[in-house]
Amino acid sequence: MTWSARTRSENIKSFKENKLDLLIIGGGVTGAGVALHGAARNIQTGLIDMQDFAGGTSSRSTKLVHGGLRYLKQFDVELVADVAKERTVIGKNAPHIAQPSYMLMPVYDETGASFNKFTAEVVLHLYDYLAEVDEEWAHYMVEKEEVLKAEPSLKEADLNAGGFYLDYTNDDARLTIETIKKAHEYGAIIANYVKAVDFLYDDQKQIKGIIAKDMLTEEEFEIEAGIVINAAGPWSDEVRNHKDAQTEQKMFPTKGVHFVVSHDKLPINRTIYTDTGQDDNRMIFVIPRGNKTYFGTTDTPFEGPYEDPEITEEDIDYLLKAINHRFEGIHLTVNDLESSWAGLRPLIQDENNSDPSGISRGHDIFVEEDGLITIAGGKLTDYRRMAEDAFRVIDEKWKEASISFDSVDTKSIPLSGGDVSDPNNFQAFIESKREKGTALGLTEEEADSLADWYGTNVDTVYEMVDKAKSYDMPLKDALQLAYALEHEMALTPEDFFARRTDTLLFAIDKMEALKEPVLDAFEKELNWSKEDREFWNQQLNDRMAETSLQQFKYN
C-alpha cells in the first residue's frame, strides 16, 4: 500500500469531489490521533497540514514519552496518571518508537532544588503508582556513590542521592507519521502542504467545509465536511480567526529549545533528568542518542512568528550554563553545539497562573458558534486520549443530527510498523530481521537500526532495494529515502532529513555527503524543474545553517 506524492494528488482530487464526514486541520500528533480514531470507525475522515506532518510542535519536543513527573510537585496527579498510563499504551502499539528505560534523577543539596532525597523517593513512588508500573520497572533510590558509578560525568559536589525510574524514549515525528500512516490504511484521506485558508458556511452560518490551498501549486479548492476540527497546535487561534470570526486569543505558546552535541563531549549512559541548578524551579533532560547527546529544554513565552521559532543567544547561554554547572569537567561552548531545534508548547491560557513552568499542561476542547471544534493544549504522550475526548464532543454533535458510526478502542490498534508479536521483547523482533538486512548487503548494525526505526514495515523497506540501489548513496540511506518517497509522502528533502529520518538533528555531519544525491533523487522521482531543485536546495541550506547555529559560532 503505497503512500506518496502520487497518493497526495489523488487525495486532493478526492477532497474536491467527495464530501467528508470529518476534516482535521493539522497533521501534528493531535490531528494524527483524531484521524486514526476517526478512520478506524469508518468515518470518512480527511486531514490536511499546511506544512509537512509533524512540521510544527510534534517534531520539536524532548522526544520522550513521559508522564510529567515534575507536575507531581503541584500534586497534579490526574494529568500525570492519565499521561503516564498512556506511556504503556504507546509502548505496546509502537514498540519501534517508544521503548521503556530507566532514567536517572540525581538529587543535589542545592539552593532551589526541586526534590531532596526523601521527596524524590516519594515523587518517584507516586509516579510509579499513578502509572501502574510493573514491579520489574519499579523505581529505586541509590546513594551518591552509586549515582557517580552510573554517571561519572555528574558533578560530585552537593550530590546527595539519585533515583532510577521508568520512562520511555521516543521519536515524536515518527510517532506522528506512523499514526497517520495507520489512519491512511484505515482509509483516511490525507495530504501535507495543504492549508485551510477560509471556511465555507451553510445558510445557518454553520461551517460546512473549508477553502484549501495546495501550498506547492498555490491552487485553491473547496473541501466539504460535516464537521471541521482544528488541531493546529500553536496556530489554533489563527485557524479560529479566519476572516470574520474574531475570537479571543487562547493560545499562549512557550518556546522550548534543545541542543545536540557529540556524545564524547557529554558522555552519559542514560537519560538524566535534573534541576538546572540555577534556582529557577526548572528541570532539564540530558539524553544520549546514538553517538550524540542532546539536552533541553527552555520554557519561555513566545509571541511569534510560529514557523521555525528562533533560537536566541539567551537560550544558548541558559542551557550551556545549566549543563556546565551540572557536569564535572564539561565545558561546552556554542561551537560544540552540532544541531538544535526549537519548538512551541501549544499552551492554553490559564488566567490563574502567570508562570509558564507552573501551568498545568492539560488539553481543552472548545466549540465555536459556527460549529468549529478546536482541540488544543495537551501533552504529546496523551494524544490518543485527546482524540477520544475530541470524539466525545463530535459524537454529541452527530447524535443531535441522528448520525452514528462504529465504536473503537484505539488502545488496541498498533500503529503502522508496530504490530510485532511481542512488544515487550522488541529486541527479539530486531534480531529476527537481522539476516534479511545483511542478505541485502547491510551491516548487522545497519539492519538492526532499520528494524528498530521501521518496526514491521522494515519488510517493505527491504522491498525497496532495487529502487534504492539506483540512488548514489549508502544502501541504508538509500533504502530509507526510497521508502520515504514511496510510502511516507515525503515531498521535500527536509521532510526526509528532519521528519522521516533524524539525520538533520542527530547526524548533521552526514548531511554534506547526502545532500546532493538526495536532491537528485527528489528531482527524478517528483519530476522537479531546475528551479524546483534550486529552491529546495536553498531551503535545505538555510535550514542546515539555522539548525547548526552558524550565526552564533565563532572561529
Add this chain to the structure above:
Amino acid sequence: MTWSARTRSENIKSFKENKLDLLIIGGGVTGAGVALHGAARNIQTGLIDMQDFAGGTSSRSTKLVHGGLRYLKQFDVELVADVAKERTVIGKNAPHIAQPSYMLMPVYDETGASFNKFTAEVVLHLYDYLAEVDEEWAHYMVEKEEVLKAEPSLKEADLNAGGFYLDYTNDDARLTIETIKKAHEYGAIIANYVKAVDFLYDDQKQIKGIIAKDMLTEEEFEIEAGIVINAAGPWSDEVRNHKDAQTEQKMFPTKGVHFVVSHDKLPINRTIYTDTGQDDNRMIFVIPRGNKTYFGTTDTPFEGPYEDPEITEEDIDYLLKAINHRFEGIHLTVNDLESSWAGLRPLIQDENNSDPSGISRGHDIFVEEDGLITIAGGKLTDYRRMAEDAFRVIDEKWKEASISFDSVDTKSIPLSGGDVSDPNNFQAFIESKREKGTALGLTEEEADSLADWYGTNVDTVYEMVDKAKSYDMPLKDALQLAYALEHEMALTPEDFFARRTDTLLFAIDKMEALKEPVLDAFEKELNWSKEDREFWNQQLNDRMAETSLQQFKYN
C-alpha cells in the same frame, strides 16, 4: 507517687534553692515533651506555666492525632510523613489517649472541592504510604451508596464517593498532662500558675535564669538554670521580649473555633473530614464523642489578647453554614451549640505565604544572642519529635561547655497511664479492669470509661475511693476529682472541669449539679478562704457562660 498542690509548693521551694540544668517556660504539649525528654536523660529539668498545663493552645485543638492529610495537596510530604508516623508512636505510648479509627472523607462534585474521587484516592494512598500504615488499616474508597449507608446524615446531592482512612482520636489536654506526669516521675520539677516575668543575666549578658511569679500568691522569686527554653506557644514573642530584648515578631497565630452539639442533633457514626462546601479551600472535621458531636475549625488571623480568644458571630455563622450545607435535614442554630472552644495555632511567620490555610505548619527553633532558645510552631502530633529537635540545639550548647548527659529514645517511653501490655488491644485492658470498678459500685460503663480515660493509672484512681466517698457527688466524678487533686495538680475548678476531665466541653449539662460539690471539695482540700471560693466560683461561672455562648443565644 502523689503530684498535687503540696507537690507544687515543694517544687517552688526547690526552684528557689537549686540550680536547674534546664528550665522550660510553658506547660503546653511542646514544653511537656521537652520536660519528659530532659528528665528521662537525668537532666535536672524544671517546667513552669503561667496558667494551668495545656491552658492555652494544647487544650484547644481539634483533639485528633493526625498527620495533616490536607497538606498533601501542597505536596508537603515531609511534614506529613514525619507527623503521620508519630501517630503510631503516640498510639503505642498512650493507648488510653490516642486510638486508631477509620475516618471518612466524603467526595462531592462541588465548586472548589479539594479532591475528586481520583485525587482523594491518591491522597489517601499517599497518606498511608508516608505514615507506613499497616495493611489492616489501609484506606479504601467506596461509592456514594456506601457513604450514605455509613453516614445517612450526609447530604446526598453532588455526593460522588468517599474514602475511609486511618487517623487517631485524642484528647490534647490529657496528652499534655500524661506527658508532664511522666516527666514528674522521672524527677522533673514542675509547677503550674508560675509565670516567667523577667530573665537573669550573667556578666557575659547570657541568660542564667528567670524571675518567676507565683500567680496564686503573687510572690516573685528567682529560678537559676543553665539553659532556658521558651515553649510558650502563642506567647513565645512575649517571653522573648521580656524587658530589654526587643526582637521582631515571629508568631502570627490564627484562631480555630470548635462547637459541641448533642449527638442527636448531628448524628454521625465516625469522624468526617470534609470540605466546607463554601468554595474557600478549607476543610472541617465533624467528630462524634460520647453523646455529643463537635465540629471545627476556623482558621483566621488573630491579634490578641491570647488568653481565651473570643468567639465571634462570624465564627458561629461560618461553621453553622458549613455544617447545615453538608448534612441533610440538619438545621443547627446557635441555640443548639452547647459548648465551644477557641484556640490559637502558634504559627511562625512565613514571608512567602499570606494565606493562613496555605502556610505549612512545621516547627522552628531559634536561639537569641542572650542564649534564650525558643521552640515554636509545629503540630500537636509532632511534639515528641519537636523535643528531639530542641535537644539537638541544647546538646550543641552543652557540648561547647563540655557538659554531657545520658541519651534517650523517647519513642519507647510510655506516658503516664500508657504502660499497658498490649497497646494494640486496649479494649482487652479496659475489660480487665471492669470488675475492679464495678466492685466499688460503678456501673460497667463507668468503669470502662475510667479505664479508658486513665489507662493503667485507673488502679490509683480506684485507690482514691475512700476520699472520693467523702465528696457529695456521683462516685465516678468523685473518683476523678480526688485523683485530680492528689495526682494531677489540679488547683482550680476549671483545671478539673476543662483539662483533667472534659466535663466543661462535652458534658456542660452536668456542670450545674457538679459545680457546688466540686467547689466544696477544692475549698476543703486546698484550705480556701471564703474569698478564694467566691473568686473561683465567679471565674467558673464566667467560663461557663463564655463556653456555652450565652451572649449569642436567643429565646
